[in-house]
Amino acid sequence: MLRWLIGGGREPQGLAEKSPLQTIGEEQTQNPYTELLVLKAHHDIVRFLVQLDDYRFASAGDDGIVVVWNAQTGEKLLELNGHTQKITAIITLPSLEACEEKNQLILTASADRTVIISLNPEPSEIAMVTKGPVWDCDTGRQVQKVSCFQSTVKCLAVLRRLDVWLSGGNDLCMWNRKLDLLCKTSHLSDTGKKSSLWLSVRFYSMNWISALIEIPKNCVVAAVGKELIIFRLVAPTEGSLGWDILEVKRLLDHQDNILSLVNVNGKLIVYLFIYYVKFCTYIHDLCLDLSFVTGSHVGELIIWDILDWTVQACEHNFWDPSPQLDTQQEIKLCQKPNDVSIHHFTWDEENIFVAVGRGLYVYNLQMKRVIACQKTAHDSSVLHVAKLPNRYDIGSPWCFLSLICSSDRQLISCSEDGSVRIWELREKQQLAAEPVPTGVYLCSERVNKQASHPVKKQQENAILFSLELIGDLIGHSSSVEMFLYFEDHGLVTCSADHLIILWKNGERESGLRSLKLFQKLEENGDLYLAV
């Protein structure tokens, strides 16, 4: 199981079957995806998928085009051309409740230093009036382009409450819906004297805002290199006419560049720079304190209190060499930052699911420790993790069951190895000699699983979970960048092989087709019901 670690070098992609640890045979009874549809439209790596509504999604990638798809039929609804270089961020700007038109705007930022707002395909479209409007003749849709950026926009964020959106690059800009620049921070490299400290840091690119999330009190958190900077947005009042952005605080608790910031409000605010950033989470739910979570390059996971911005919990020992491990191991790990970096994480009420290197970890917020892990979930880095919604959502008459079914939590992960895997978080029936992860158990040369046994003993009173592989989806020939889960239509994955694959539940689709058939029969008047 540690062959790849010890042996060094990454395995060639596409060898999921060869992974000694987690493989599942061809018989996957619990895998519902028995139908797939290959969608071709892109000419380069497809990096982003964003859900538009119940049945539509948009894909964007390095070829600079945005394609809107029907998730049900796999039909290509429209193609938005406008960017000349690869797209670096995409986000939807939801329509205003006041607005009758259900128009959705798609904001895309690109390496060509522009942000384009595209009108999303609801039949009725509003013509938008702004400076430098661009008409996309191909699609007939009005497209607006902002090109007054000095650098590539790395991330976008929408503050629905204020009805503004932010773009983060070298600086932080605030825009309104009409593409008026409301406010702009000075160049981040000039902000304060402290900046000179980290200006000198290896990468110039650290000045870039790599992730942005909204937190209460009109604040946003921006991840800049190792730092988290909290800005407060000041809305215009009687006294001051314009918007303002104030830098409130800098948090410097990460040891390395921040990879992840996640917002819990339901929407991921994503994106950006491949090396440094990823997500920032802002956890805001009923049972927990307000907090946000950050993950970083060296595998730290820090949960922050969202109100006073203090560290609530810190988990940085996913890969932290345990005391038992010798320094040599540590060095080895350091040589492979990819193996310990947090690429992505997601959460639910109780847990945070973290993609660390090739592994998956489940961190329980209450217990403040990792309750389950799958160290080599994939052959190479896990790029995206998502938890499937519980089958019985709050609001449905079955919600009381949700506790019962809470063990039915499914997790999907995709990886650079081109595969997508479906996991289930199961309660352990007994204390078996399975690895119970606290991060202590790690890639030692001692391959024996029993080695971790004493460690596990320490958590007697904990409920133990395990991540069981229940299915894998093999279709892409290159790394799967991202996926999107539709409750009704299955799973959409996008990949570096330029393809998007729509995975569907074959049985359900078959039933739907059957219904459609009888509907058509009825329309044609050919349906005779037996007496």
Added chain:
Amino acid sequence: MISAPDVVAFTKEDEYEEEPYNEPALPEEYSVPLFPFASQGANPWSKLSGAKFSRDFILISEFSEQVGPQPLLTIPNDTKVFGTFDLNYFSLRIMSVDYQASFVGHPPGSAYPKLNFVEDSKVVLGDSKEGAFAYVHHLTLYDLEARGFVRPFCMAYISADQHKIMQQFQELSAEFSKASECLKTGNRKAFAGELEKKLKDLDYTRTVLHMETEIQKKANDKGFYSSQAIEKANELASVEKSIIEHQDLLKQIRSYPRRKSKGSDLCSRETEYTQDRPSQAATTSDPEESADTDRYTCRPAYTPKLIKAKSTKCFDKKLKTLEELCDTDYFTQTLAQLSHIERMFRGDLCYLLTSQIDRALLKQQHVTNFLFEDFAEADDRAVVRQESAPAEPSQDRPPSRSLEKCPIPQVLISMGSYRSSVESVLIKMEQELGDEEYKEVEGTESGSFDPQDNLDCLDMDMKGSISSGESIEVLGTEKATSVLSKSDSLGSLTVPLSPQVVRSKAVSHRTISEDSIEVLSTCPSEALIPDDFKASYPSAINEEESYADDGKGAIHFQVGTSPPEPGEAEEGSVENTPLQTDASCCIGKETGGPQGPLSSPALTLSDEEGVVSTPPQRSRQKDQGFHVDFAMENSNLSSRDHSSEGFPAYELDPSHLLASQDDSKTSLDDYSDSTSCVSSVASTSSDRMPSSAHPTGPSSERHKKRAGQNALKFIRQYPFAHPAIYSLLSGRTLVVLGEEEAMVRKLVTALSIFVPNYGCCAKPVKHWVSSPLHISDFQKWKLIGLQRAVSPAGTGALHALSRYSRYTSVLDLDRKTLRCPLYRGTLVPRLADRRTHIRRGSTYYMHVQSVLAQLCAKAFLYTFCHHLHLPTRGREAEAAAASRQASFLQLSLGLVNEDVKVVQYLAELLRLHYTQEHPGAIQPTLRFDYVPSFLYKI
């Protein structure tokens, strides 16, 4: 699995390449005596064995005014086909039964010669001595240089199988009509062109003559004319007359389309022509000349010639060839059509019938037939579907694509009398009439009023004809009737009994007779249309013109019929029996003779008039010509036939052996009639591109055969053929991996017969790929031939294959292994029995088709059973529906294990196909199961 010893025999490498599989010879004592004609390459069922030609062919003959009947060409143009068969002799025979009262001349009351747009006559003729039976299609082409401006031609489909001709009469008639129409259209064009040239010549001649006369006038102003001047004046007058005549002819030939084009001609150019026509005709009703001329004159300038006053007598001049008579384009088109006909009717009758039924049935299964049917056929069907829609509103018009383009309503009306339906309606009417007629006829002759007795008499008469050695007999025709007026809509009625039955009965009468030419049937159905009848009657083509009175008609008739003397003479020389004998054994004689004048007025029901009113004149000159007699007999005989309709077949004809066969035929005919519209549409559609579409016919046949043969080989050679075929049927892509392209291709082609189709496009089969496969390939292709290469690219391909192993079954030709899921059903063993006794590829192909058709039926049932898929009660658990489906599949359809998946997959395809708005627009999703695969080895 099958144990190794079973397999060993079939595993030799080279055997795969060999042709079938040779049985060890039977021991002497078990051997069956060889079929005597086996040396000729015939099977015992072949009727060809007695004939002098090896297979059916088409003969085009001409009744040349110089040399008499002569064969022009055969299709196929291969001397091996007709072998020693005497074409000259047969041409003579078929030309001697021309019923076309084709006549051009000066009709009474008209100063000018009138063209006669004669409808083709269709005759079935047999010569049992030669072992040849023929469908003969007579047509007349116009030639300015020919006598009476007409050149009689005929096209004959000659076969050794009498039943084939009889039963395929409708189809033959329809197909040959198309060819004939094409020829005639070209001919009309050519004739019009010729007339124009002639007119220019005449015009030129007139001016020259005028000038000469003027010169002469000037030369002698004495006040009296010299004889020379008078001669010139006469000449001028005759030229003037000739001009008028020719103008009239031109007008007539140009007025043809407006009156007659029924849209049944298949020449697209003609369609354009007719389309232009009505508009012109509408604007310029009478002086069409002007409009017409600019149509015809926009061709290369023609330098007129001077025409000599005395026309040369024709025997020394060279007659135009058929190609010259028609436009070259039209001629080649006709040839293409004819060779299509030849191909269409090639083979044994039962094969033809089966395939016809097959086609018709397949057409009805439009929901499922896309699954396993051929691409070509599917294409065909697509055309049919597209065409049948517009054809529906007026059922009775002959299906033709030119129709759709033809906007003229009256043309459609004139087409209203569609042959088959009209005929059968007539038959019913005839039944009563015929009886009456009989009573009269027999009353005078035998005094018996019992129709049954009449029949006996007739039978005896016919037996008499056997003794008479060679005779010409007309057994039946359906000409008798020109019942329908244009507006009559009887034609749209459905048909209780097909005319084919009548004909086949007539045939059965004659099975005993030998050495006789039998005109078994004629079907000049054009006679049904009064106009046409008028046209064939010696009269002007202009309807408005009043009819000549009978007396004059008779005179002209005489004139018209006397020319065929030579033909008659020849006929006479061939016949041993004097004409008198002939006449005596002709049933129609009694009526035709003395009775004629009396009986026909008695029968002058308006509809009968056309036919029966002619005999009086003919009877006066009974020995005029054969065709006169025939026509007369025809009318009587046909009525006899029709009268016999009321009796069951066996009563009618106790001697004939084919009663049961007739029954089946009847049902068949009923069927074919009920779908006549569709089927004939099909036939038209299949000809629509004679040149391009046809070559695929035999090749696809050969393709099927070879595919079947190779599939058979595969099944015998590989014990794991079943799971492989199961993979194909259940929609799991099968990759055939091999180094040698030819071998891979061969196997892929063979296995493709098991691959269900997505829609009406080509099968999802990729014969040869050398690049690594992608996931989308599995979505697109269900059978792939993959190159195994040693190059890095090759390993990449193999690598991709192992990565996507869950979507594929892999058949490794080099190592003889198969990796695919387990199969334990019962369906595939039936489909591919290793120990099958089927030896021939085509047979096996058909076997596969039939099993797959059965499978399709199951899939259809499963897909369209309402209660299986929809919840019966408002809210029902999905599990209940699933269990219902499972029990239906297992109990009702009798499927076990993996067979269920096959049907489910097919059902899925059916659903997709049915619900798709645009067939073929959306590719089906790739469906797969998470099932373990096994490795099979030989």
